[in-house]
Amino acid sequence: MRAAHPPTHRWRRAALAVCAGLLAPLALTAAAPAAARPAVDAAAPVTITNGVQFTDTTGAGVHAHGGGMIKVGGYYYWFGENRHDDHTFRYVSAYRSTDLRTWEFRNHVLRQDSAAELAVANIERPKVIYNPTTGKYVLWMHWENGVDYTQARVAVATSDTVDGDYTYLGSYRPLGNDSRDMTVYRDDDGTAYLLSSTRVNADLNIYRLTEDYTGVESLVQTLWRDNYREAPAMFKRNGVYFLVTSGATSWQPNQARYATARSITGAWSAPIVFGDSITYGSQPAYVLPVQGTDTTSYLYLGDRWASAWGGRVNQSRYVWLPLTFPTDTSLTMSWSPQISVDTVTGAVAAIGGGHAYETLRARHSGKCLDVLNQSLADGAGIAQYACNNGGNQHWQLRDLGTGYHQLVARHSDRCLTVPGAAAGDNVAVQQSACQPERTDQQWRLVDAGAGYLRIVARHSDRCLDVAGHSTADSARVVQYSCGAGSNQQWQRVGVS
Template structure:
């Protein structure tokens, strides 16, 4: 059963001291790594910040998260920093098994860091278990004088005697700190007001959605409206994320509403990061695609980051994009790609498809009954030279002639997008709204092998002819 959890913590930009807020502006627009992959740091090592949260100090965003052993037990809370939300520099393991005897055999999940402007301390809250079963259900606290220094263990406890699992923090505009956690075996969500030093809870101010099995909370505030985003409790497997709104943390919350697709695009809420810049503030969903959900472990988990949109002050939507464009100077967060179109073979009426929605390099394209899936959606990216690249929406990878071959029958695959001519296609009018796709590399046409009409028939390249198995219609 998944012991994985949200990484949402409140970004305290406006409440940090001026000495922390000063920094050099970063003006570049940066495209993030491809969604549904592991990110790497400046040394090429995998970023292990699972179930984590982010705090901005000066010009840097600091990302804290879980770094586990192979058996999923606690190893480190690791810290990284970035100015552009793509280029991540490893700082240190700020909490380790050696920090305190209580951590020698433990599970630590969903660490969040918040700054206390009165004490000048950075305070980390997290969910703590004993490493052998899942019955402790305790909150834990550690503190540091610097954001990425060694954190000193303060101990673990059940807040006001209640179970505490998935956890997040939120700091309001007036400096009031809140801790939100899953309680009662994940059946409820509790919202606690923190003490003035943020080291313990002062009172429980909300019991939300009793018995509805909510976890992975993420709270943020936009235009005076509080948002609380959560997932259901389905072990490691992704599910429908929901959100609610309120005019105050302690007031009445709205009914839960769905956001994203039925699996949050294969992820679970970890954190919502406000990206504040000269043009305003936009909001970044940060989620985990847990490794345990695809037969591996927590450190094999992948990241899903998506822009949040707000049709009104109290409604929120989230769509899938294989990549994002983020400008931390202006505060702009946008999806990369689209418009997305299907590509249907004339002879069969079936769509170009990536089997099993795989995101792996080298998967051969097939045709399959059109179903509107993201693995049948393509961005015809105009290269400005008479050719296009075709990017798959679900994977962010491009239609590619395998092995740079010019041979008839060579397979057509998806591969990481690059600049090679084996990923460049010319669209030639075939009449009646159909086109041929001609490879710049080989001069040969995208072809459904043997003119098959069966689901699963392979896509290959072949000498261009008049066959309808080489004619395709683009569709919205």
């Protein structure tokens, strides 16, 4: 459907109706209502670690980037982007879980060979909603041609089962408008909406969908002209609609904001900041209501895009954090390295606190632990340098749950390493690709008093040390036998 001009709304609805009729004989068996499904065992409370990749029940990576969730029966189904190394479309992949930690791969619900238009394409931000009238699960996406980002279209596919093969219906510009980052939302009354960044992300449009959820019926309103918001995620709490968005800074994280309204079609507040200045190194993908027997919690689902440090989309990490609500029309979000989730009761809570990233400042010099020359490469050297808030001085202290941490550089997503697991003094440390089994990337934090700590290598029991007690920029950092020197004492200072 690569028409030179966008089809008219009337033609579009008619074409989709004909298409649906022609495809009906090929449809899969309709999904059973929740009451008829086999019973699902109650999920036990779980702990989820932030800023890491997830794996499925086979140990393979979970590739559900930019995705969304839908609950069917006792399962949460998670759909997202699964890309080739050149970032082009490979699959929309689907996983399911009862506890939000244990993910079972179900299907690549949309593939390159699902339609000619998908053979070379970019598919982003897939979201699924269910239409109880038609019995169809409807998948909406941002579609580009796989070569550049000039097309700016939405695409639609449907299935009779939540994790079945989806039938691709085509792509188009909604009512002739360009459309980039997008989401869909189904309201309590059954009306569904498309929210999409338009006019090259300058504006955000809200559209009402057709009754079958496969087309756009009308433009409801345009929000925040010239505000450049993307990555929309909408949810409703106590009769108030919340709309979460990010700024438009490509792969780099930025300050997320939210807005509220009493009606989707009514007046929206101006966007209000939440989280820190980089949303804890993430971009919004979805906000999931976790409804249980005792309460309903709201869980922010974000992507920490690997392209921000030169990686590939499928190397991206996940950041999931509980939202809290001081009032019915306000929200807050704080960093926690882990969260606890109880899908039975609906309780979601932070475990620990602090900052997503920190600088590590040597006591004797006041200078920061720094990856030299902002290098992204394995083997790049580590030194002290005047603190300057660069990403090569930001570290995530990733708790391994064993009494040890990995120290992960924000700019490169690589770990502080003693090369070759060398055990001697004066071995210069470096950054290397993180590998959880490597003990030469694992560090114990030991209180040194007065707000400082020693950072002790697990494999050698030696301390992180500024060589020669130097106070100069670019002085190398090594491991050395632990002592009382202030060049082995480091202060954690949160990055905001």
